[in-house]
Each structure stands twice: as C-alpha cells, then as structure tokens.
Amino acid sequence: MDTNIMRHFFIFNSVNIILMSLSFNFLESYLPTLIKRAFLYGKFSVKTPHTIAAKLEVPKRWFRHFYIFCAPLMTITLCLLSYKNLYNVNIPEIVFTLLDTLLGTSRKPLISAEDAFLAVVILNIHCWKRFYESCFINVYSNQKIHVFLYFIGFAHYIGIILCILGESGGFVKDSHAILFLHKVTTVKLVCAFICLWASYEQLKTNFILARLRKNSHGDIVSLEHKIPFDGLFKYIAGPLQLCEAIVYLMLSMILCQASTFHYITLWVISNQVVCAYLSDQWYRKTFTNYPKERKIIIPYIW
Template sequence: MQINIIRIIFIFSSLFVGIIGLLLNYMESYLPCVITRTYRYGKFSVDKYQPLVAKVEVPKRWFKHFYIFAAPASSYVLYLVICKYLWNDNISKNVIWILDICLGSFRQALVSPESTFIATVLLTLHCWKRFYETHFVNIFSDKMMNISHYIIGHYHYVGTLICIIGESKGFVEGSEGNFSWKKITYLQLICAIIFVLSSCVQFRTNLILNKLRRNKDGKINSTTYKIPHGGLFKYISGALQLTEIIIYITLSIILWQSSTYHYVTTWVLINQTSTAVLTHRWYIETFKNYPTSRKILLPYIF
C-alpha cells in the first residue's frame, strides 16, 4: 500500500479540531447544537439536549480506558524495541506488515535506534503514569463526551506508537538497527529530562485538582468544578494542556528525523490549545472571582 493512513488521519483530525475550535471561539452562537454538543465535553459541555448526539455519548470517566489500552500497548512496543536494539532479535514479519499497511510500503528507515529507544521508554513511562492518574488520582464528574472523542483517544495512542517505530532503523524491511549507548546525544538527554519534569508537573497538577473534590479527611465530597490554585494554575488555566504539549514537543525533537511523527505533535498542539481556550473561557464565565491575571496557556503571554 502506498498510502500513509496514519498521517492522513492525524492531518484530518488536526484540521477538523482547529476549524471547529475557531468557529466555537468566534461564531458559536451561529453553530447548530449537534456540532457544539459533539465537540464540547467535560466542564465546558453543552447542557442543551440534542437527541441524536445524546445517543452516542459515553461517560467522561471512560478516559481511563485509553490507558488500560495504551500502557500495555506501549510496553509491548518497548519490548519489541529492546528485542531489536539490545538483544539483536529479528522483528516479526507480521509487525513489519502492519507498519507497511499503516505508514505505506514506501516508508523509509529515517530514525536512529537511539532516538527510537529513548522515545519509546519515555512514552511508556508516561502512559503508565497516566494509567495511575486516571485510576487513582482523577475524580471524574458525571459529565458525558461524544463517542468520537473516545475513538480518537484510542487512535491517538495507536498512531503515536506506530509513528515512533514505523520509520525507525531495524523496523523497515532491509534496514539495520545498530544501537549504541555512545550515540545518545546531549540534546536527547536534555529533552528526556524536560519530558520527565513536565510529566511530574502534570502529575502535581492532577493532585491539585484531586484535592478540590476531597474534604479535610481525604474523602470525596464533591464532583463539582472549583477554581484551582497553586502550581501552574497560578499563571494559566490550561496547566494540563501546557504540560501535554511540552511532552510531545520534546518527543518531536528526539524523533526529529521522522517524517510522520511530527503530525502527532501538530495534532496535540492544536487539540490541547483549543481545549485550553475553552477551559479558560468557561472559568471566566462561571466564576466572577476568577483571577484576571491568569492567561490561557503561556504565563504572562497568552
């Protein structure tokens, strides 16, 4: 197959989210409820009932399903990477066949084994951290989300994992994957450190949100939304979104040789920025005492 399916879907998703996001910001009052209720979810969901959309909605707490899938899946991909680069095993032809279908049989071995190894280790750690957060830290409300969000959430991780190894040396027919610890660069290590720090800040941010729904004894006493304080929330409304963007940008730098992975980062950038804008607007419209000094995504700037 000569079509890069993964790239096409990420491009389409980025354009769709970007266009709808802009329309919601500037022309929401003119949009039909079927669009606004489909796009919005969680705290900024639409209360107006739309029978067709309501039939294809699932609980927002199903976000945790993403990581029930992504954590083991990323672990399996890490296992393949370790087998190939550290144990010099051959990659199954079935894996090569799947990668050819998803990225096209014309794909090339562009990414170094070192970049692939670091990126896979980092993403696997991130997925297991998110698994822990969604199961033991996040306290979900009874809000709903459109099933399209549920589907794209799973696709995101399938596509991301395929993009990481799909253009890596050793995972393309006829290429060799000669891994060397000495070839790991300072830039890759710096990006890995920033990735881990950003992931830690994201974890702290979720702890802040967790405490908003617990009493002094640590018991859950509410699922309503409140104004968060502390950490990045001192400066911006989209604390979770900023950390997610940084995580994927650092992976993009590590995987700079790739021709497809950067479409994942573009999708994350557009999606998370749109979410941050809607979150900021919702806070301002909902709470009259919301701090006016807070920006949307970038402290003191935007």
C-alpha cells in the same frame, strides 16, 4: 499502497480541531446542538438535550480506558524494540505489512535505535503515570464525551507506536539497527529530562484538581468545578495542556529525524491549545472572582 494514512489522519484531526474551535468562537449560535455536543465535553459541555447526541455519548470517566490500554501496549512495544535492537531477531512479516499499509511502502528507517529507545522509554513512564492519575487520582464528574472522541483517544496511542516503529531501523525491510546507548546526545538527554519534568508537573496539577473535590480526609465531597489557585494555576488556566504540549514537543526534538511523528505533535498542540482556551473562557464566564491576570497556556504571555 504508498499512502501515509497515519500522516493524513493526524493532519485531518489537527485541521478539524482548529476549524471547529474557530466555528465555536465566531458561529456558536448557528451551530446545531448535535455538533456542539460532539465537540464540547466536561465543564464546557452543552446542556441542551438532544436524543441522537445522547445515544452517542459515553461517561467521561472512560478516559481511563485509554491508559489501561496504552500503558501495557507501550511496555510491549519497548520489549519488542529492545529485543530487535539487542538481538536482531526477525520481525514477523505481518508487522511489515501493517506498517507498510498505514505509513506507506516507501517509508524509510529515519529514526535511530537510540532515539527510538529513548522516546519509547519516556512514553512508557508518561503513559503509566497517566494510568495512575486516571485510575487513582482524578475525580471524574458525571459528564459525558462523544463516542468519536473516545475512539480518537485509542487511535492516538496506537498511532504513536506505529509512527515510531514504522520509521525505526530494523522495522523497515532490508534495514538494520543496533542499540548503542552511548550515542544518545546530551541535547536529547536534556529533552528527555524536560519531558519527565513536564509529566511530573502534570501529576502535581492533577493532585491539585482532585483536592478541590475532596475533604481533609481524602473523601470525595463534591463533583463541582472550582477555581484552582496552586501550582501552575497561579499563572495559566491550562497547566495540564501546557505540560502535555511540552512532552510532545520534546519527543519531536528527540525524534527530529522522523517524518510522521511531528504530525502527532501538531495534533496534540492544536488540541491542547483549544482545550486551554475553552477552559479559560469558561472560568471567566462562570466565576466573577477568577484572576484577570491569569493567562491561557503560556505564563505571562498568552
């Protein structure tokens, strides 16, 4: 089967999120409640009751399941990648079959051992940090998300691993790869540093949001949404979304020779921009004292 299912999956998600956001922007009053509740969640969720939609929703706090699942899986991937590149062990045939099925039989070893290793190390740090945030920092409200979005989260992280391994040397039949860390270029080390900086800024942003729902003793006293003013919130409505977009843009720079991973970056940026836009619109409609000079996702620009 020579169809790159992963590529089509992330292209579909990107196009879908863009079309849905345009529909909500221009045709929201004409859209059925079932569609609106499937797309909107959190602070901009639709309050209109719908029997079918309610049965297809799960608690938003289940977001933490993504990271409980993906953080250990990313570490297993790092061990597998290191073991293959350092000791040149044989990969089980089932792995080749899986990668051929999901990325196509004509896939090529486009990603060097060094780039794959660097990207997966960064993703390990990022995913374990997200695990810490979602399990120990974030204060979730009682909002719900559509079960489709819930499963998309799992597919996203599985797709990351498949797209990196599927185009890495040693994971394509008749290809070989040896890890030489001194071959990692200065440019890619800078990209890695920017990745980690963005992930750290995301951590600081989550602390800011959590403090809005806690008292001085750290006890949760409210689940209401309030206007944040600290950190990157001084400049934009979507610091979390900006940081996530930067992480994946830098990963795309590190994996610049890849073919499929860039479609994950496209999907992430599309999703994060839409989320930041919706968040900005919600704040402006909800709070009369919301800072008018605050931009959406790019400081001082948009």
